[in-house]
Amino acid sequence: MQSPTPFARIGTRGSPLALAQAKLVRDLLSENHGIAQDTIEIEVFSTGGDRSQKENTTLSDIGGKGVFTKEIDEALLSGRIDIGVHSSKDVATGLPSGIRLAAFLEREDARDAFISVSVKGIDNLPEGARFGTSSIRRAAQALRLRPDLRIVPFRGNVHTRLQKLLDGVADATLLAMAGLNRLDEGHRATAILDPEDFMPAPAQGAIGLAIREGDDRLADLIALLDHAPTHTAITAERTMLTVLDGSCRTPVGALTLNENGLLTLKGEILSLDGQTSFRATAEGRDPVALGETVGRDLLSQAGPDWLSQWSS
Numbered sequence: 270m271q272s273p274t275p276f277a278r279i280g281t282r283g284s285p286l287a288l289a290q291a292k293l294v295r296d297l298l299s300e301n302h303g304i305a306q307d308t309i310e311i312e313v314f315s316t317g318g319d320r321s322q323k324e325n326t327t328l329s330d331i332g333g334k335g336v337f338t339k340e341i342d343e344a345l346l347s348g349r350i351d352i353g354v355h356s357s358k359d360v361a362t363g364l365p366s367g368i369r370l371a372a373f374l375e376r377e378d379a380r381d382a383f384i385s386v387s388v389k390g391i392d393n394l395p396e397g398a399r400f401g402t403s404s405i406r407r408a409a410q411a412l413r414l415r416p417d418l419r420i421v422p423f424r425g426n427v428h429t430r431l432q433k434l435l436d437g438v439a440d441a442t443l444l445a446m447a448g449l450n451r452l453d454e455g456h457r458a459t460a461i462l463d464p465e466d467f468m469p470a471p472a473q474g475a476i477g478l479a480i481r482e483g484d485d486r487l488a489d490l491i492a493l494l495d496h497a498p499t500h501t502a503i504t505a506e507r508t509m510l511t512v513l514d515g516s517c518r519t520p521v522g523a524l525t526l527n528e529n530g531l532l533t534l535k536g537e538i539l540s541l542d543g544q545t546s547f548r549a550t551a552e553g554r555d556p557v558a559l560g561e562t563v564g565r566d567l568l569s570q571a572g573p574d575w576l577s578q579w580s581s
């Protein structure tokens with residue numbers, strides 16, 4: 270018997286978080302369109318970002334655009350899958366031509382969580398404590414408050430990192446609240462961090478759906494899943510990142526507040542040691558204009574000399 274053509278094929282990475290996100294999209298699609306779940310296929314891809322998890326590298330060392338999406342982008346372009354499901358913060362600003370992020374699910378908690386088995390908050394860590402992170406943003410933000418901390422490399426999926434803490438590889442770490450919540454591990458958070466001190470990564474906490482440009486059937490299908498306020502916020506933050514991308518490789522944070530369509534975008538860039546940072550804020554209704562304004566403000570505050578230290 271010939272197997273029926275699937276209603277849609279989803280591509281995802283294989284980490285427990287990525288799979289949970291892909292299943293969430295499948296469940297929403299089948300609910301919203303009244304179709305059986307097994308007509309939506311989930312195909313798992315290993316990306317460069319997954320293959321490098323075991324090495325002591327930061328993501329900027331691995332470098333390259335789309336380290337978490339390349340294989341999924343290619344499958345999308347070749348027609349092997351119809352939807353790429355991603356953590357939006359892992360999606361490079363320059364997606365390959367022919368692909369676009371067309372919908373975003375409602376944003377989860379965008380903040381970072383502090384997790385430690387020994388202390389309540391970053392202030393309580395003893396002098397010289399080991400802080401596990403391979404994120405240059407989290408390292409810089411932690412060092413800004415606590416220059417004495419020793420940053421230790423901390424890669425792997427969420428469960429691996431939680432286990433490393435229990436194993437004593439580090440005294441504390443930061444993880445996205447969104448990922449913890451989606452894995453039912455929210456209770457692991459010792460504290461939820463104030464975004465003023467720990468501004469999240471641009472687009473943190475939002476699941477993004479990539480489709481082929483011109484695939485009208487899929488565009489219609491996923492339009493039902495799109496959460497407009499999230500879409501607007503992520504557009505503002507990713508636009509800001511696009512402005513910054515060309516000029517600097519410093520840590521970047523961003524967060525959008527949305528009050529009935531009036532957006533406030535806050536952005537920040539930091540030096541790797543956290544001792545220098547620049548912040549900008551703007552208000553408005555047009556997310557693209559807002560992202561450009563805040564991005565340019567940050568670049569002009571930092572100045573070409575400061576930025577050139579960090580350019581590639």
Ligand SMILES: NCc1[nH]cc(CCC(=O)O)c1CC(=O)O
Nearest residue numbers: 356358444445447448473474475
């Ligand atoms: N690169 C890892 C990654 N990508 C997205 C998330 C969290 C989920 C999200 O931001 O939607 C995480 C884990 C973390 O930073 O703790």
